[in-house]
Amino acid sequence: MSLRVRDLSFSYGTKQALRHVSFEIETGDFCALLGPNGAGKSTLFGLLTRLFTVPNGEIEIAGDSLRASPLIALKSLGIVFQQTTLDLDLSVRQNLSYFAALHGLSGKPARTRIDGALARLNMLERADEKVRALNGGHRRRAEIARALIHQPTVLLLDEPTVGLDAAARASITEHVHALCTEQSITVLWATHLTDEVKPEDRLLILHEGAVLADGRAKTIAGDLPLADRFLEMTGAAA
Numbered sequence: 569m570s571l572r573v574r575d576l577s578f579s580y581g582t583k584q585a586l587r588h589v590s591f592e593i594e595t596g597d598f599c600a601l602l603g604p605n606g607a608g609k610s611t612l613f614g615l616l617t618r619l620f621t622v623p624n625g626e627i628e629i630a631g632d633s634l635r636a637s638p639l640i641a642l643k644s645l646g647i648v649f650q651q652t653t654l655d656l657d658l659s660v661r662q663n664l665s666y667f668a669a670l671h672g673l674s675g676k677p678a679r680t681r682i683d684g685a686l687a688r689l690n691m692l693e694r695a696d697e698k699v700r701a702l703n704g705g706h707r708r709r710a711e712i713a714r715a716l717i718h719q720p721t722v723l724l725l726d727e728p729t730v731g732l733d734a735a736a737r738a739s740i741t742e743h744v745h746a747l748c749t750e751q752s753i754t755v756l757w758a759t760h761l762t763d764e765v766k767p768e769d770r771l772l773i774l775h776e777g778a779v780l781a782d783g784r785a786k787t788i789a790g791d792l793p794l795a796d797r798f799l800e801m802t803g804a805a806a
């Protein structure tokens with residue numbers, strides 16, 4: 569099991585954002601975390617990345633407890649935040665080199681890792697372009713490559729396709745699915761868009777801080793299109 573979450577609850581003051589959330593994701597699975605705005609997706613990511621800590625509940629990343637061994641657990645985690653965090657005036661390679669240095673990598677080992685990560689996202693030929701010159705889809709791919717440099721086994725992506733056109737969204741979704749099947753990376757992909765979820769994907773539906781459904785997307789959808797099932801369950805269009 570690559571990611572295990574048990575009984576997480578979280579409140580901002582009196583506003584309860586997560587209610588007894590529990591789930592487990594197997595190695596190499598693509599898991600979509602689907603929820604309307606305000607469902608609690610970013611709060612859950614904040615807890616998984618240790619932006620916030622809670623006295624209750626348990627999180628294990630690749631078998632390591634985030635509470636008992638935070639540094640070891642976080643080493644297994646790659647993160648793509650909702651807001652882009654690339655330096656627009658540096659090249660793709662410079663951005664990734666900076667991140668590699670933060671992980672103690674420099675020289676040839678860093679170059680090998682960076683080239684490998686960029687190649688996986690079909691971005692190697694863009695390595696020396698300034699990020700400012702790239703379109704939104706390529707910026708996102710550079711960001712995903714950056715999140716892979718330290719060779720995490722679990723990758724979290726918080727609504728990574730926000731603001732992208734349909735073609736770029738489809739391309740990024742395909743690339744990240746390939747990371748699961750070809751590299752056995754475990755993915756948790758937050759979204760509010762049902763068309764990013766494939767029938768074979770694992771699906772968690774989060775609504776008002778609670779898990780409403782957990783299973784294969786096609787099983788949860790049943791005889792309805794997933795968008796209709798989601799609307800039926802949450803009252804939200806997606």
Ligand SMILES: Nc1ncnc2c1ncn2[C@@H]1O[C@H](COP(=O)(O)OP(=O)(O)OP(=O)(O)O)[C@@H](O)[C@H]1O
Pocket residue numbers: 580583584585603604605606607608609610611612760
């Ligand atoms: N700093 C905060 N203070 C108070 N309430 C907050 C804060 N951040 C989030 N909330 C509330 O907590 C709930 C969960 O928010 P969260 O951002 O985790 O949801 P989300 O599913 O990520 O939504 P979105 O897709 O809009 O980012 C919402 O009701 C939100 O209004």
